[in-house]
Amino acid sequence: MDGFQQAAPDRATVQPGVPARTRRIRLRPILLVLLGIAAGSAGGYYGHRWWTTGRFVEETDDAYTQADAVTIAPRVSGTINDLVVTDNQLVRAGQVLARIDDRDYRAAVAQAEADIAAAQADTGNLDAQITLQQASIAQATADIASAQAALDFARADYARYMDLMRTGNGTVQRAQQADTDIRSKTAALARSRAALEAAQQQVHVLQAQRTRTAAALARAEATAQQAKLNLSYTTIAAPVDGAVGDRSVRLGQYVQPGTKLLDVVPVGRAIYVVANFKETQLDRMWRGEHAYISVDMLPGVALHGHVDSLAPGSGAQFALLPPENATGNFTKIVQRVPVKIVLDGADQPTLAKLRPGLSVIASVDTRTRPEGPLQTLVGETGSGAPAVAARAP
Incomplete structure (x- = not known):
């Protein structure tokens, strides 16, 4: 139970x-x-979105932020006696980064200026000598005129005494004295002319010396200019706005010309994107088309930009070892071409956070081709050569 x-x-x-x-x-x-209705709705939604938008958007995650970093190197040698910046410090264009001990360069400037003063003194002395020699030339010219007049008078006397001697009113001795006087005055005239020639030649010599001293003066001035430039090079300043990176210089370090000290890396609005699109994605790309950038560093933030230019070759062409396909074994690989995208930073304060080398996802809307005559990023010019996009003015 x-x-x-x-x-x-x-x-x-x-x-x-x-x-x-x-x-x-x-x-x-x-x-x-x-479930079928939901799947159909989702498929219809995404299909409609692809048909109206997605098929016009080219996207790649092989993209990175870049900037035109500047390597700072000294132009003169010396010891770093003042290091003004530290690692990762933001600097402005013209801001002093470091200073080299300038005592030797100041001494070189002083010596060059002394050489200029000496060359100027030599030039002035020669100018005075040339002026004095011009006076000597004038005196020699006057002596020639005086000797010529004396010779003319002696010749007239000789003619008178010869007439008197022929008529019997003069003596032979007096005629001989007149002849001797002519010879003496002729020699004096020749001596005056030689003195004039010597004075003129001396002017040429002095002018040649002045040309040499003028060249020495110009050389001294050039040396002084170079010395002043070298002195100015002891102050190392930032050429662009940016942040200090890869700093290897230390206080007290002896540096040589061309030795890398640090990099000044532009940040913020100076950043641009290089997106490596497949060659099959470039057919409808034009300069000026809108681009959308998603940065891994800034999740949820969409940055805006536009296509700026296309590299003149694929990435493989600029590799250290370019591919050589002239062999029997060949495997076709889709090539990637770097496309430069400039960020529109007018209303994007988040650009200040960007740094070069960040991974991004770049999308280009090929429907946003600018109006007006253009050349495509990939295509042919009138001569049949590859054309890089450039908007007509």
């Missing part, structure tokens, strides 16, 4: 389960229909 009573509840508990299973079987088609 007790066993029967125990079995009865078991049957009572099992029997109600049969209708529940039946209900689940009846609900299954409804659930399948609902």
Whole structure:
């Protein structure tokens, strides 16, 4: 009796389960229909989105932020006696980064200026000598005129005495004295002319010396200019705005010209994106098309930009070892071409957080081609050569 009573509840508990299973079987088609409707709706939504938008957008995750970093190196040698900046410090263009001990360079400037003064003194002395020699030339010219007049008078005397001697009114001795006087005056005239020639030649000599001293003066001035430049090079300043990176210089270090001290890396709005698109994605890309950038560093933030230019070759062409496909074994690989994307930073304060080398996802909307005559990023010019996009003015 007790066993029967125990079995009865078991049957009572099992029997109600049969209708529940039946209900689940009846609900299954409804659930399948609902799932089908949901899947169809999702497929329709994404299909419509792809048809209207997605098929016009080219996207790649092979993209990185870049900046035109500047390597800072000294132009003169010396010891760093003042290091103004530290690692990762933000600097402005023209801001002093470091200074080299300038005592030797100041001494070089002083010596060059002294050489200039000496050359100027030599030039002035020669100018004075040339002026004095011009006076000597004038005196020699006057002496020639005087000697010529004396010679003319002597010749006239000689003619008179010869006439007197022929008529018997003069002596032979007086005629001989007149002849001797002519010879003396002729020699004096020749001597004056020689003195004039010597004075003129001396002017040429002095002018040549002055040309040499003028060249020495110019050389001294050039040396002084170079010395001043070298002195200015002892102050090392930032050429662009940016942040100090990869600093290897230390206070007291002796540096040589061309030795890398540090890098000044532009940050913020100077950052741009280089996206390596597949060659099959470039057919509809134009300069000026809108680009959307998603940075891993800034989740949930969408940056805006535009296509700026296309590299003149694929990335493989500029590799250290370019591919050589002139062999029997060849496997075609889709090449990637770097595309430069400039960020539109007018209303994007988040650009200040960007740094070069960040991974990004770049998308280009090929429907946003700018109006006006353009050349495609990939295509042919009139000569048949590859054309890099450039908007017509």
